[in-house]
Each structure stands twice: as C-alpha cells, then as structure tokens.
Amino acid sequence: MLLLSGCVHVLLRLLFGASPEYHVGEGVDTSIVDLGYARYTGIVNETTGVKHFVGIRYAEAPTGPLRWRAPRQPAPIPGIQVADTQPPGCYNTMVGLSPIYPVGQETLKRVRPLLDLILNPKTFAGNSVYAPASEHDDLLPVMFWIHGGGYIGGSSSLYYGDHLIQEAGGRLVVVSIQYRLGVFGFLSGKAVKQGGDLNAGLLDQQLALTWVHEHIKKFGGDPAKVTIAGSSAGAGSVMQHVIAHDGNTNPPLFRAAMISSSYLPPQYTYDHYVPEGVYNDVLAHTGCSSSSNTIECLRTTDAALLQTANKNAVTAFIVGSSLQFSMTFGPVVDGTFITQRPTEAFKKRKLNGKMLLAIIDSHEGNIFVNPSLTDIYTFISEVFPTFGQREIGEVAAQYSAFGSTLDQAIAILSEAIFVCPTYYMLRAFPRKSYKAEYAIPPALHDSGLWFYFPPGPKSHLPYHNKAFVDAFSQAFTSFVIALNPNVKTDPTNITPHWDRWNGKSEMLFNRTEGGLPDIREFDTSLPLLTRCAFWESLSAISQQ
Numbered sequence: 001m002l003l004l005s006g007c008v009h010v011l012l013r014l015l016f017g018a019s020p021e022y023h024v025g026e027g028v029d030t031s032i033v034d035l036g037y038a039r040y041t042g043i044v045n046e047t048t049g050v051k052h053f054v055g056i057r058y059a060e061a062p063t064g065p066l067r068w069r070a071p072r073q074p075a076p077i078p079g080i081q082v083a084d085t086q087p088p089g090c091y092n093t094m095v096g097l098s099p100i101y102p103v104g105q106e107t108l109k110r111v112r113p114l115l116d117l118i119l120n121p122k123t124f125a126g127n128s129v130y131a132p133a134s135e136h137d138d139l140l141p142v143m144f145w146i147h148g149g150g151y152i153g154g155s156s157s158l159y160y161g162d163h164l165i166q167e168a169g170g171r172l173v174v175v176s177i178q179y180r181l182g183v184f185g186f187l188s189g190k191a192v193k194q195g196g197d198l199n200a201g202l203l204d205q206q207l208a209l210t211w212v213h214e215h216i217k218k219f220g221g222d223p224a225k226v227t228i229a230g231s232s233a234g235a236g237s238v239m240q241h242v243i244a245h246d247g248n249t250n251p252p253l254f255r256a257a258m259i260s261s262s263y264l265p266p267q268y269t270y271d272h273y274v275p276e277g278v279y280n281d282v283l284a285h286t287g288c289s290s291s292s293n294t295i296e297c298l299r300t301t302d303a304a305l306l307q308t309a310n311k312n313a314v315t316a317f318i319v320g321s322s323l324q325f326s327m328t329f330g331p332v333v334d335g336t337f338i339t340q341r342p343t344e345a346f347k348k349r350k351l352n353g354k355m356l357l358a359i360i361d362s363h364e365g366n367i368f369v370n371p372s373l374t375d376i377y378t379f380i381s382e383v384f385p386t387f388g389q390r391e392i393g394e395v396a397a398q399y400s401a402f403g404s405t406l407d408q409a410i411a412i413l414s415e416a417i418f419v420c421p422t423y424y425m426l427r428a429f430p431r432k433s434y435k436a437e438y439a440i441p442p443a444l445h446d447s448g449l450w451f452y453f454p455p456g457p458k459s460h461l462p463y464h465n466k467a468f469v470d471a472f473s474q475a476f477t478s479f480v481i482a483l484n485p486n487v488k489t490d491p492t493n494i495t496p497h498w499d500r501w502n503g504k505s506e507m508l509f510n511r512t513e514g515g516l517p518d519i520r521e522f523d524t525s526l527p528l529l530t531r532c533a534f535w536e537s538l539s540a541i542s543q544q
Contacts, residue, residue: 028082029133033218037076040083044133048162049170053083053219054128058211059204062180067299068187068196070203086128086157127177127208130161131219132170139222141481144212144254145176146205148232148263148446151330152182152314159453167452167470168477169489173221175212179204179237183310186329187298188270189279195295198270198334202240206337209241209253226254227480228353231449233330235259239342239425240331246339247350256355256483258476261364261446264421265327266384266543267341270334274385278313278328285309321382322373322409342421343539346428355483356433357476358422358501362443365414371406379409383416384542391541398534418445420532421544423524426501434485435501435524436475439510448509452476468517471495472509495519503529 029042029051042053059071066072132140143164147154161174179185185201192198213223230238238257241249268274283289286309288297298306317326333341345351373379376399380392387395399408426433438448440463450461451472461469471494475485485498485507496519499505503524510518535542 028084032080035215035218037074039080041080042129043082043084045162048166049133050162050165051131051133052128052160053131054086054157055083056127056129058127058177058208062184062200062204063303065299067184068192068200068295070197070200071207127175127211128156128161129216129219129221130165130174130176131221132165132172134170136171136220139217139225140171140173140220141225141227142173142175142212142216142221142223143258143477143480144209144226144228145174146179146228146230146234146237147176148230148234148261149181150263150325150327151186151201151233151236152310152326152328154181154233163454164452164473164477167473167489168481171481171489172477173216173219175208175216175221177205177208179208182329183282183306183313186331187279187282188268188275188332188334190271190276191279191295193270193334195293199240199331199337202237202244202331202337205237205241206244206253213251213253224255225480227256227258228254229258229260229476229480231260232263232446235262236264236331238262239264239421240338242351242353242425243340243342243345244337244352247345247352249352252352254353256357256479257353258357258359258479259422259425260359260448261361261418262358262422262425263418264342264544265330265417266386267330267338268332268543270332272332272543275332281313281316282306282309285312322370322375322379323368323382323413324370325368341539341544343424343536343544346424349428351428354432355479356425356429357436357479357485358426358433359436359438359448360419360422361445361448362437362439363410363414364418364445365410365412366442367444368413369406369409373409374405376405376408376412379405380412383413386541386543387538388541391538394534394538398531415528415531416535416542419528420535423529423532424536427503431500431502433501434479434498434507435505436498436507436509438472439508448472463511465511465515465517467492467494468509468511468519471517471519475507496521 027044027046029044031041033040038057040053040056042051044051057074060066060074062071145159147156147159156176156178159176164174165172180201188198197203212226216223228238228241238259239262242257283294286298286301286305288294288301291297313328314326317328331338376396377392380395381387395412399412402408402411426435451469454461470490474489474493475495478487478489479485481487494517498507499521506522506524508520508522512518
C-alpha cells in the first residue's frame with residue numbers, strides 16, 4: 001500500500017472535516033487590495049476575527065511551453081476578484097497508509113477521492129493570505145508556510161492561519177502557498193537542464209517569497225519580518241531556501257526559518273544516474289523516448305498522460321520495496337539555485353536567515369517502514385541506492401543493537417532522513433537556534449503540526465489540553481514575532497524558559513500518565529549525536 005511522505009496531516013485534516021471552503025460566520029471584506037496585475041477583496045471569518053484572501057495568483061499557469069521553466073509573473077486580469085475560494089491543488093500522486101498506521105484502511109477509502117487533487121490549467125492560484133481583521137498601526141510579522149507531502153503531494157488549501165493568528169493575539173500574518181509537485185515540479189536530468197529549469201517547485205516557492213516581499217505590506221505584513229516555515233517536505237524546502245544561492249539570496253527574503261519533521265532524502269546532482277533513470281522512465285511512459293527533443297515532447301504531452309507517468313514513477317519506487325513512501329522526486333543540486341548538497345552547505349554555514357527553530361517528533365520513521373521486512377541489508381540499499389557493501393555493512397553494524405529488524409529499520413530511517421539532518425542545520429546556526437521534541441503519543445511524523453494547523457475542532461486533537469495547546473502553539477508564534485519562543489503573548493502560558501541550542505539544550509512537549517502537560521528542558525542524547533556524526537561522514541556517498 002502506498003504512503004505519501006509528509007501527508008499524514010493532509011489525511012487527518014480531511015478526516016476531521018476541514019474543508020477548503022468556509023461556511024460559518026464569514027463576511028465579505030469591502031476593502032480592495034491592488035497588486036498591480038489584479039485587484040482582490042477577501043472574506044472575514046467573523047468567528048475567528050481573521051481576514052482571508054485565498055487563491056491569489058502569484059504566477060502564470062506553468063502549462064505547455066512553461067512546463068519545467070521558472071515561473072513567470074502573472075498576466076493582468078481586469079475587474080475585482082473575490083478571493084474566497086481555495087485554489088485547486090497541484091497534481092498529486094495517490095496516497096496510502098502503512099498497515100501499522102492507526103487510522104485504518106476504511107478511512108483511506110473515504111478520503112482517497114479528496115486527495116486526488118489536480119491543477120486547474122487556466123490558473124495558477126497559489127497564495128492564500130490570512131491576516132487579523134482588526135486594524136494595526138504597525139506592520140505585522142509574517143509566517144510563510146510551505147506544505148509537506150514528500151514533494152509529490154499536499155496542498156496549501158488544507159492549512160488555515162486562523163489558529164496561529166489567534167494564538168499570536170492578532171499580531172501575525174500567515175501566508176500558505178501552492179507549488180509544483182512530482183514530475184511537474186521536480187523532474188531532473190541533463191535534458192531539463194539544457195531545455196528548461198531544474199527544481200521548478202523550489203523556484204515556485206522562491207517566486208511566492210518574492211511576491212510576499214513585494215506585496216505583503218498591502219495585507220498588513222512586514223516584509224522585513226518574514227519567517228519561512230514548513231513540515232516534512234515543507235521543512236525540506238525550507239532547508240533548500242536557507243542554502244539557496246550559497247546563502248546569499250539578494251534581496252533577503254526572510255529573516256528566520258522554522259522546520260518541523262524535516263525531510264532530507266538523497267539529493268543528487270541533476271545529471272546523476274538516479275534522476276536520469278527517473279527521466280528515462282517518464283519518457284517511456286509518455287512515448288517520448290524516441291523523440292529528438294525529449295523535453296519538448298514532454299511539454300506537448302497531455303497533462304493526464306503526464307500524471308499517469310507521475311503516478312507510475314512513484315509506484316515503481318515502492319512496489320516490492322520495504323519502504324512505505326516514495327523518494328522518486330525531490331530537489332537536486334542544479335548548480336545555480338542549489339550549488340551543493342545541504343549537509344555540505346550546513347558545514348560551511350553559507351546560509352540565508354538569522355535564526356532557526358527546529359522540532360522533531362519522537363517517532364519520525366515508524367509509518368514509513370514495511371513491517372514485513374526481513375532483511376536489513378536490502379532495506380539499507382533501498383533507502384540509499386548509492387551505498388556499496390561496505391557502507392551497508394557499517395550501517396547495519398551501527399544499528400544492530402536496536403532490537404528487531406523492524407526496529408533497526410525504523411531507527412535507521414528516522415535518524416538518517418529526518419532527525420540527523422535537523423541537527424546538521426541546528427549546528428549551522430551556532431547559538432542562534434532553538435530545538436524541541438514533540439512527544440504526545442503516538443508522536444508520529446508530522447503529527448506535532450496538529451497544534452498550529454488544527455485539523456478540525458480542538459476536541460479532535462491528540463491531547464485536548466488548553467494549557468498545552470497554547471504553550472506549544474505560542475512558542476512558534478512568539479518565534480515568528482520576536483525570534484524568541486520565550487516572549488509570551490499570553491501571561492498564562494505555562495512554557496518554561498527555552499535556552500538556545502548549544503549542542504545539548506532542548507524542550508520536550510509531552511504529557512504525564514496522569515494527563516497533565518509535561519513541558520521541560522532536557523539534554524540532547526550524546527549517543528544520538530554520535531550516530532548523526534556517523535551519518536554525516538557518509539553524506540557524500542548518501543548524496544545528502
């Protein structure tokens with residue numbers, strides 16, 4: 001059964017009844033925001049006191065000749081647009097569930113149709129802006145949110161800024177964006193380099209950031225106080241923007257970064273045999289293999305056929321594998337936007353942004369490993385196809401004491417792909433970062449995200465405790481507002497003092513067996529940091 005990395009939260013939002021439309025307490029906003037190329041009005045959610053501008057175009061539709069090219073500025077559109085409808089999502093691949101994931105297969109049958117979202121070829125409606133309806137004399141800090149989904153799925157329409165703005169006492173603006181996914185956003189290879197633009201999905205994100213830099217004042221946001229944030233592949237995207245242009249993006253587009261359940265799979269050079277193999281598979285599935293200009297052939301291919309090739313490429317990665325998610329598509333080292341592997345860039349501290357807040361969940365890898373696996377050596381080779389027998393043996397030896405074969409595999413995947421890359425990034429921001437661990441059971445990948453983008457009523461949260469919800473959520477909003485999670489917007493906030501991460505100081509967010517909040521500092525595990533150093537020593541071979 002397929003599993004889309006980073007889509008757990010997407011599934012739960014749909015399961016718990018979150019809808020891309022508002023039906024309760026909304027009112028039309030009569031003010032007009034003029035972006036130059038279009039004029040928009042929004043709606044006010046009178047229940048939350050938050051103004052919504054959803055489905056704002058920030059680029060031309062990347063179809064036909066614009067496929068696999070950097071996004072272009074949108075064409076002017078006359079009249080006044082009412083920004084009250086969430087945009088359709090970009091092409092997604094199918095999603096599935098691990099047999100050990102507790103929601104169950106019957107739930108999957110109900111929500112699967114909702115997850116098969118496609119891009120409307122007539123528009124590229126990518127930005128949704130949420131701002132307090134009340135007027136402010138000064139400009140407000142901005143959270144720029146990039147959704148997760150393994151670079152092959154997800155949608156911005158599942159993330160509303162109301163809760164965060166309420167937790168921030170109405171002193172925050174939230175922007176959530178769409179970007180190209182899968183074969184449409186992350187197809188790589190020499191032909192794409194020569195005839196288009198690599199990392200198109202990242203370039204979409206960069207243009208959306210540029211849009212915020214140019215226009216967010218019109219929504220009450222401060223372009224000098226932007227925090228770029230994301231979970232799973234969204235956090236992986238944040239990593240890419242932190243190292244973009246060798247850490248010298250000009251003008252600076254954000255001042256801080258926030259990552260949750262960060263995701264760093266192998267990141268190959270664009271002409272490596274792995275992405276070249278994926279490119280050739282896409283050609284085979286679209287009938288473009290014999291073309292004298294394969295990239296142009298793909299540009300003229302019907303979108304539905306490309307989507308079929310997209311799903312086939314993702315499925316081929318998983319079928320017969322001990323993995324429950326696909327690493328078929330993702331960022332590559334393109335030589336221009338991304339000039340080196342993230343781990344290498346973090347070592348050199350060539351970074352955009354001044355501060356970092358990082359969160360991991362206690363059990364990042366559990367849902368991504370096939371519980372029926374029996375051979376740890378095969379598993380390691382599937383996660384890291386560039387490893388030889390020596391590296392595979394070293395990894396197996398490193399985790400041989402971790403219990404069963406399944407336990408070993410979960411620990412390997414958790415630490416190599418999710419946990420250790422978080423520490424590489426933390427170390428790149430010496431004494432300029434904060435670190436937390438979300439541990440509310442089952443504390444699976446991406447589940448801490450519930451508390452700042454709740455997937456429905458708060459009663460559906462895994463821990464319905466107001467003091468905990470406020471403490472956890474306000475740590476993040478305080479970081480966006482003041483670059484410091486210790487600045488309280490609510491005097492009743494129970495969070496203890498956060499120390500900056502100095503190699504050992506972290507904050508735990510958990511609950512006691514008696515049901516009380518358990519929020520406290522603890523020291524980073526030294527054995528864990530030792531294993532992360534081991535993984536870092538292999539990063540040139542693992543392509544991280």
